[in-house]
Amino acid sequence: MLDVIIVFAFIIYSIGSGFRAKAKASENLEEYFLAGRTISGWKAGFSMAATQYAADTPLLVTGLIATGGIFMLWRLWIYGLAFLMMGFILGRAWRRAMVLTDAELTEIRYSGKGVLALRSLKAIYYGTVINCTVMAMVLVAATRISETFLYWHLWLPNGVYNTILGWIQALGINLSSGATHLDPMVATTNNVISILVIVAFTALYSTTGGLRSVIATDVVQFSIAMIATLIYAIVAVSRAGGLDNMIDKMVSLYGAARTSEILSFSPSGWDMLWPFLILIGLQWFFQMNSDGTGYLAQRTMACRTDRGARSAGFIFTVAQVLIRSLFWLPIGVALLVIYPFEASAVGKETFVSSREILFATGIKELLPVGIKGLMLTGLLAALASTIDTHLTWGASYWSNDIYLRLINKTLLKRKPSSHELVIVARLSNILILAIALTIMANLGSIQTAWYITLLFGAGTGSVLILRWFWERINLYSELAAMAASLIIAPIILFTVDAEWLKLLLMSASSTAIVLIVTWLTPDTDKDVLDRFYQRVNPPGLWRKTAARLGMDVQSPGREFRQGAYLVLTTAATIYLLLVGIGKLMLPDPLGSSVAAWIYVLLGLASIPLWWKKVFA
Numbered sequence: 127m128l129d130v131i132i133v134f135a136f137i138i139y140s141i142g143s144g145f146r147a148k149a150k151a152s153e154n155l156e157e158y159f160l161a162g163r164t165i166s167g168w169k170a171g172f173s174m175a176a177t178q179y180a181a182d183t184p185l186l187v188t189g190l191i192a193t194g195g196i197f198m199l200w201r202l203w204i205y206g207l208a209f210l211m212m213g214f215i216l217g218r219a220w221r222r223a224m225v226l227t228d229a230e231l232t233e234i235r236y237s238g239k240g241v242l243a244l245r246s247l248k249a250i251y252y253g254t255v256i257n258c259t260v261m262a263m264v265l266v267a268a269t270r271i272s273e274t275f276l277y278w279h280l281w282l283p284n285g286v287y288n289t290i291l292g293w294i295q296a297l298g299i300n301l302s303s304g305a306t307h308l309d310p311m312v313a314t315t316n317n318v319i320s321i322l323v324i325v326a327f328t329a330l331y332s333t334t335g336g337l338r339s340v341i342a343t344d345v346v347q348f349s350i351a352m353i354a355t356l357i358y359a360i361v362a363v364s365r366a367g368g369l370d371n372m373i374d375k376m377v378s379l380y381g382a383a384r385t386s387e388i389l390s391f392s393p394s395g396w397d398m399l400w401p402f403l404i405l406i407g408l409q410w411f412f413q414m415n416s417d418g419t420g421y422l423a424q425r426t427m428a429c430r431t432d433r434g435a436r437s438a439g440f441i442f443t444v445a446q447v448l449i450r451s452l453f454w455l456p457i458g459v460a461l462l463v464i465y466p467f468e469a470s471a472v473g474k475e476t477f478v479s480s481r482e483i484l485f486a487t488g489i490k491e492l493l494p495v496g497i498k499g500l501m502l503t504g505l506l507a508a509l510a511s512t513i514d515t516h517l518t519w520g521a522s523y524w525s526n527d528i529y530l531r532l533i534n535k536t537l538l539k540r541k542p543s544s545h546e547l548v549i550v551a552r553l554s555n556i557l558i559l560a561i562a563l564t565i566m567a568n569l570g571s572i573q574t575a576w577y578i579t580l581l582f583g584a585g586t587g588s589v590l591i592l593r594w595f596w597e598r599i600n601l602y603s604e605l606a607a608m609a610a611s612l613i614i615a616p617i618i619l620f621t622v623d624a625e626w627l628k629l630l631l632m633s634a635s636s637t638a639i640v641l642i643v644t645w646l647t648p649d650t651d652k653d654v655l656d657r658f659y660q661r662v663n664p665p666g667l668w669r670k671t672a673a674r675l676g677m678d679v680q681s682p683g684r685e686f687r688q689g690a691y692l693v694l695t696t697a698a699t700i701y702l703l704l705v706g707i708g709k710l711m712l713p714d715p716l717g718s719s720v721a722a723w724i725y726v727l728l729g730l731a732s733i734p735l736w737w738k739k740v741f742a
Contacts, residue, residue, distance in 0.1 A: 132499035136507055137327060139346065144331025144339040151336035154544040155530075158336035158551055159226055159522045160428040167434030169341055170425040171441030174209075176344035176511040177421060178446050179351050182267030184454060184505075185482040191458035192481035193472065195388040196708070197402070199451065203704065204406040205413075206447040210697055212418035213439015215665055215689030216594055218432040220423050222662045228252070228419045229527045235593060235658055236601040237651035244604055246532050251608065253523030254561060256414055256583070261516045261562035265321060268509050269301050269566075270479075271486045272320035275502065279312050282319075291315045299567060321566075324506070325513060325559055332514035333521075333552040337428060340514045347507030348445070354504035355453045357497050358489065362460035365492055369456070369711060375463045377715050384469075386716040388462070391705050401626035412633040414583030417590045421519040440696065440740060448700050455708055461488055516562075521554035584629055585611025585636040592640070595666030595686065597659075599640075600650045606643040610636040665689060688739075695736040702729030 151158045165173075183202075190198040212220075225231050229248040233241050279287055294315045302313035331339050366372040376385040387394050393402045410416075418426060422442075429435040461484050471477050489501050529550045534542050542550075589607040593599045614635055622628045652674065658664070659671045665686035672679045706725030713719055 130499065132496070132503050133506060136346070136350070136503045140331045140339075140343045140507075140510065141327070143342040144334035147335030147338035147342070151334070151338060152545070152548050155226055155522075155526055155547050155551065157338075158548050159424065159518060159526070161336070161338045161341065163221075163428055164430050165337075165341060165425070165428040165434070167429055167431075167437035168441055169345055170429050170434065170438035171445065172348050173341045173344035173511075173515075174422055174425050174438065174442040175445040175450070176348035176351070176508070177515040178442075179348065179450065179508045180264055180267070180512040182264050182512075183508075184355075184457075184485045185267050185270060187454050188458050188461060188485040189478050189482040191388065191455075192462060192467065193478060195390055196455065196458075196712070197390055197393050199455075200391075200402070200406045201409065203447050203451065203701070204410040206443045206700060207410045207693065207697055208413070208416055208418075209422075209439055209443040209446065210693045211439075211689070212422060212426065213436050213443070214692040214696075215686065216417055217426050217429075217435035217439050219594055219662050219664050220418060220426045221429060221432055221435045223427070224661070225427070226526045227522045228423050229523055230531075232601070232604070234661065235650070235654070236604075237654040238601045238648075240601055240605065242532065242536060244601060245527055247608065248604075249523035249527035252414070252420060253520045253527075254558070257420075257516050257520040257523075258558060258562040258565055261513065261558070262565035264509060264512045264516075265325075265562060265566040267482075268321060268324060269317040270483045271505055271509075272324070273302070273306055273308075273313050273317055274483070274486045274490050276316060276320045278316045278319045279308075287315070290319065294318060301567065321563070324509060325563075328510045328513045329517060329555050329559065332517050333555050336551075337424070337518055340511075340518055341425075341428075343507070343514070344511050347504070347511045350500065351504035351508050352445075352449065352453065354497070354501040355450070355457070358493060358501055359453050359456045359460075361492055361494075361497065362464070362488060363456045366460040366463040372460060372463055373713060373715055376459070379463065379466045380469075382715050386714050389459070389712050389714050391708060401624065404626045404630055408584070408629050408633050411591065412584040412587035412629065412636075414586055414590075416587040417594060419590055421515045424519055424522070437740075443696070444700060448704050451704060452707055452711070456711055457485070457488070459712055461485070464488065464492070517555045517558055520558040521551045524554035524557070525551035582611050582615045584632040585615055587633070588637045589640050594664050597655055597668050597671050598644055598649065600644060600647055602647040603640050603644045606639050607636055610639045692736055692739060695732060696740065699729050699732045699736070702726070702732065 150162065156162060187199060187202070190201070223231055223234065225234065227249070229245045229252065232245045232248065236244070282290075291311065295311055299318065300310060300314055301317040302308070302310040306313060308316070331343065335342075363369055363372060367375055373385065373389070376388070380388070393399050414420075415422060417423075418439075426435045426438060429438055465484050465487070467477075467481070486505075489498060489505075493501055525547055530542060530547055534540050586604075586607045589599065589603050593604065611632075615632060618628050618631050622631060652671075655671050656675055659668060659675065659677075663681075663685075665682050668682040669679045672682060702725045706722050706727075706729055709722035709725065710719060713722070
């Protein structure tokens with residue numbers, strides 16, 4: 127009963143926050159999608175972290191540790207470089223652009239007849255294709271969690287439940303994850319009901335209160351999730367025998383060599399080192415959110431000040447990469463001890479999904495009453511946070527870029543009222559949800575979907591960064607990047623096996639195409655570049671534009687170097703502390719603790735390099 131009370135308390139709070147923010151959100155699109163640009167930096171950072179927590183991420187982490195060991199998590203941690211770059215180099219630029227969506231940026235950055243077409247294409251590509259695929263991944267994770275805890279076949283009247291079951295059988299839907307021993311159709315029906323209830327609850331407060339209600343619930347969600355995850359880690363490690371005994375048990379289960387591989391923060395053997403370095407070296411830069419494009423930019427643009435935008439990126443990275451990971455690492459390792467696997471099972475088709483679901487299984491079987499409710503609330507909140515963010519993000523494209531700019535201003539030559547636009551924004555959520563649910567029904571493991579999105583995103587990553595740093599990038603550069611992504615990615619996906627080689631080929635080919643197209647096509651109109659420079663003051667290679675305007679030609683380069691310094695020094699602190707503390711908690715059975723202490727001391731020693739500059 128206590129677990130149920132905790133869950134319902136969060137639901138009531140979330141719905142209440144939506145209705146409290148309804149009046150302001152209904153005024154116009156800026157109030158609805160950017161909270162009137164009044165958000166403080168720490169709230170924006172917490173909101174980003176809450177969205178990135180997601181319901182699928184802890185399951186993904188659990189699966190990655192089981193399949194490849196801790197070093198596989200660098201595939202997630204390396205994004206910290208992009209997050210810090212967004213905060214220290216691009217955060218101020220996003221704010222000063224004064225746009226509602228990243229798609230709108232194309233019309234203040236580029237010139238040419240195809241600008242509106244690019245803006246519309248990006249709105250559909252990011253707002254629907256990418257956005258709905260990511261939402262589908264989250265919903266797949268939601269079914270694996272809900273199937274473990276929500277037994278609607280026992281709670282609903284037989285007549286009501288059997289009617290829904292009949293509809294599911296008639297449609298031929300199968301959303302069973304195999305996490306329970308229920309009949310697949312019963313499990314599917316339970317999952318369908320759970321998903322509909324969760325998305326209805328999330329849509330209720332997010333569509334009502336807009337970004338204000340989303341951020342209000344995000345702050346509470348992240349706080350609950352972190353407290354609950356810390357308690358989960360303590361309980362799981364205790365059930366596995368404590369930190370010291372847990373490692374000994376791993377050795378007895380998997381052998382010292384295999385345990386050392388699992389607990390290592392780096393790959394074992396030269397044959398794995400170079401693929402690993404290529405992956406993490408490219409992945410943070412060549413990805414669909416490399417410059418913060420999407421909901422991260424949305425949070426940045428909603429900040430009250432430039433300083434708030436900068437601190438949001440830093441707070442987000444610390445919470446996301448350092449704090450959250452140090453809570454998840456002991457859970458993932460403890461689950462290997464509590465729920466061991468046979469070496470022969472690795473590589474089988476169902477192995478990844480079976481290990482992913484153990485994060486939810488552990489909550490059900492290991493946590494006591496009250497703590498279980500807190501953790502369930504944290505996961506529900508994480509799911510709701512991710513869904514509400516993607517709903518708000520996707521709806522911003524459809525209402526601002528498609529309905530307002532394309533349909534009304536261009537085709538119908540009319541100016542819709544603010545009230546009408548907010549209604550369209552709210553209705554857009556239904557369309558986005560429907561598409562995401564359709565994609566969800568056809569996804570396999572979370573890892574598989576994640577790898578596919580990485581590959582498609584790699585094609586556009588370089589141009590998203592270069593458009594801020596280099597004045598020569600033009601309209602055709604972005605069009606070429608999107609075309610390369612859509613054409614080359616499927617070919618690589620079906621012809622290349624190695625993950626590192628896929629990413630390398632996609633990154634290299636798309637960047638080469640972007641550079642060639644950029645040099646062969648006309649420059650952006652000088653008046654457009656001048657207005658963009660005066661409005662945004664972008665960092666990097668903008669000497670010609672600055673000189674044309676009679677401004678300091680050294681300023682863009684100097685701003686870039688200062689931001690890059692903060693990115694590198696803060697990243698060094700975060701990663702050194704992550705590895706050092708992680709190694710102290712989970713010591714290598716074949717190594718010593720000396721290296722771990724060196725990492726920790728170096729991490730602490732690097733703090734003075736950036737502290738005053740960040741918090742000045």
